[in-house]
Amino acid sequence: MLELHDKEFKKTNCLQCANCCKTTAPWLNDQDIARISKHLKMKEQKFIEQYLEVGEDHEFSFKLIPCVFLMPDNECSIYNVRPKACREYPHTNRRRFQQIETVTIANTAICPATYNIMEALKNALPVQYSDNGGKPREKFRKGGG
Ligand code: SF4
Numbered sequence: 828m829l830e831l832h833d834k835e836f837k838k839t840n841c842l843q844c845a846n847c848c849k850t851t852a853p854w855l856n857d858q859d860i861a862r863i864s865k866h867l868k869m870k871e872q873k874f875i876e877q878y879l880e881v882g883e884d885h886e887f888s889f890k891l892i893p894c895v896f897l898m899p900d901n902e903c904s905i906y907n908v909r910p911k912a913c914r915e916y917p918h919t920n921r922r923r924f925q926q927i928e929t930v931t932i933a934n935t936a937i938c939p940a941t942y943n944i945m946e947a948l949k950n951a952l953p954v955q956y957s958d959n960g961g962k963p964r965e966k967f968r969k970g971g972g
């Protein structure tokens with residue numbers, strides 16, 4: 828999986844896309860809030876009030892989409908101190924990648940690189956055989972079963 832991630836991101840130019848910054852709000856943890864508010868020379872409480880909201884899951888995220896820190900040329904104006912969730916997005920290089928497969932499938936609708944990685948993964952997987960009859964599952968799918 829890591830190999831597929833690295834291969835895809837070698838040819839992906841995120842500055843031509845920025846769709847994640849335009850369509851989804853990252854979560855921010857306490858360290859993110861401390862680091863970014865310090866960078867902006869703001870009190871943490873003021874930063875929270877101005878930029879963040881708390882979701883049903885009690886996590887902080889940016890209030891606005893597209894992100895207010897996204898610039899017209901798709902650069903991030905707080906790149907060096909951006910949230911951990913932004914640094915790690917789309918998480919396709921996670922060691923235990925299978926633990927976040929639902930998120931990854933959802934990300935295929937947002938991130939073209941994730942879509943390509945999942946397609947490459949599908950092509951790399953061996954055909955699986957059923958245990959009754961020995962026919963490839965691929966055949967069952969094609970037959971509508
Ligand atoms: S903080 Fe930067 S990387 Fe994160 S969503 Fe905003 S513009 Fe994108």
Ligand code: SF4
Pocket residue numbers: 839840841842844845846847848916917937938939940941
């Ligand atoms: S959506 Fe994916 S390809 Fe586009 S900028 Fe974000 S990480 Fe890069």
